[in-house]
Amino acid sequence: MRRVRGWRDALTVVGFLSPALVLVGAFILWPAVWAVVQSFTNRALTGPGAQNPSFVGLANYQRLLSDTGFFGSIGRTAVFTFTSAVIGQTVLGLGIAYLMAERPLWKLRLAPVFAAVLILPLAVPETVAALAWASMANGTEAGLINRMIAPAGVGPVSWLQDHAMATVIVVNTWRGLSFAMVLFLAAFESVPSSVLEASVVDGATPWQQLRRVTLPMLRRQILIFLLLTVVTTVGIFGLVYFLTRGGPGSATELIGIYIYAQAFQFFEIGYGSAAAVVLLILLIAGGVYYVRLMREEL
């Protein structure tokens, strides 16, 4: 790649980047800055905070520190993210991709068929997926899941009432498996077959090959996926909202739903923004950690 020389080159680079920069600035950076600003005010959608919002300093953050609902939502989000994103999507996605990848001496029959079936969740909009699962997880005998388990003498089970968190974890795992599978399948295919063949010649078992050859070579891709899935899972909203609205009680009130409730149910924009800023800081911290891990790979 030729180095940028002079103002003409710089102008050309900026010109080509400007559409993307404008969009990023308008739809990502500016809203983030605005949220930070709002977090220091008592801005609301109704009442005095709507007519004359005023600067309140750290009052919103102080209130957050004593809000058990906020910390509860953070804790639930951590559990949800670890189980559905880290264990569910990443581990299961790796496993499925490994089964479907071509390797010396072994190839899954009908892999394209499985791939087509497993890719379907990606094609379904989040809201549609949530409503479909809400119907399937219906707690009456008419629910699809209950009809499937009925012959075993089990149920009917109120999945979204008695096992709400487990249900949303399963749904989010299902939804993210497709992307994990696609990403890891490409990663497995990128491992040179000569390396795998050499390990076979050296007498490595499939498990040794996976653990000592393949996975270390895929470490970077796994970290990238973990970063992406953790960030998107922490900020999840639509899938859980349309399944449970954060209920029963606050059993599935994740941080995204908590922020929505503060800002758009109780109309406290300033307070909701403060919660969003805290979430942003946590995600940035996590992102920086991941980036450092990946840099160590270089």
Add this chain to the structure above:
Amino acid sequence: MVTRWNAGTRRWAVWTAAVVLAMTAAACGGGEQDDDAGTFGQEGNTGDGGNGGNGVELTILDHQEPRTKLLRELLPEFEKEMADQGKDISVELVEGPAPDDQFQTKATLDFNSGNAADVTSAGYPAAVEWASSGFLLDLTDRLEQWPEWERFYEQLRQNVTTQEGQVFVVPREASVIQLFYRKDVLEEHGISTEQPPDWQTLLDRMTEATQAIGSPALLIPAGEAWGGGTFFEGFMHLMLATDSPLYDEDENKWVVRSPGLSQVLDYYEAMTEAGVLPVEPLLNPEPWVATKYEAFPKGELLATTCGTWCWIFDWGSEGAAPIPGLFDKVGTWEFPSFTGGETFVTGDTGWVWTVAADTEHPDEAWELVKWLAQGEPMARGLVTVGAAAPRDDLHDVDPYGGMDFLVDAEQAMVRARSFVPPPGTDRMVQAIGEATERIITGDMTGAEAADHVATRATELLGAEKVVEQ
């Protein structure tokens, strides 16, 4: 290897690019805007509409299929009547989300962004918040000049008048709430259907009923999932049965701790311990579905608070959950008192009409509100949702006049108790929702919940807006 474009390929590329550019320019070019015919559901604007420059196009925001269906019938009649008077006014209906809380969120966002409809239908508590935020047109002078305003019940006129003497809304209905019970099922199990003289008698009777039918028999809305319903359809009736006010009008402060408040929360604890409340549905989204729409029609829930709308909107033949033989199977009780006084119904302003403060057509919007708030248009609206009239001159106006149960409820208004929601009600709603949810889940006793209300309401409303008694 670099592929060089030959002259033929270059020509095709140029022609293709030219065609694409021409099509793009045609698509982006200014075209005629669709008129309001068939534009229901599309966002309108409050500027001059496509009526040759002299006409006025208004927008009206409402929600829920029965209401919007009626407006689709009424609005052309209004337009024709205005045309007969020489006024060129057209109205575009904007349909909001069906659930009340989502509708309120949408309308509130519209007001904040300056995109509100000229006329918005709203629950009165939401309208109070909008008025206090400066979003609504002051209708005081217009109402004083409107002779029909005197036909509205004095109690409701006072309820919607602020302490400064301003009025920002016109009631479209009166809300009369009582206890509805399945008299057929109670009689079948030999349980008294007499008016309960006090809350303890009601609790004892419902405990007996719960044991008889094997499912929780009494629904007093509680918890956060029901939103404002917990406060206005549950908690408030109990609070009105005490001697303690929830809002001190002299000091303009919320009373966040009082003997009456503690009494109410203790009653929630007693209901929970007796097992008469359907706790699980109350914790889930749309708790009214499993309770009022499913359990009550099946006879698995035997008593519930509800308003006159339940006769039509919920359990009527075209309602959400029809009950055949409704008037034979369902009866009503008034609310008992904690202090041994008379029983009562809760009568409040129901939904109201509001006009946006920044509307460009205040006079025309006022014409629309006046037209909707009188005579046959109002009568049809009342029957559609099952509400009592907020004025005293509709008894002989069809179709309302033929609905005896609505007229009876209207006449009960004269001895109704009411709570006029002041600004900040939504925050109190939140505190009460949290407290009652903690009680019904067993996380708190009534006394602990009372502490929670005091602390939480103070946090939400601000220490300067609360007082303890």
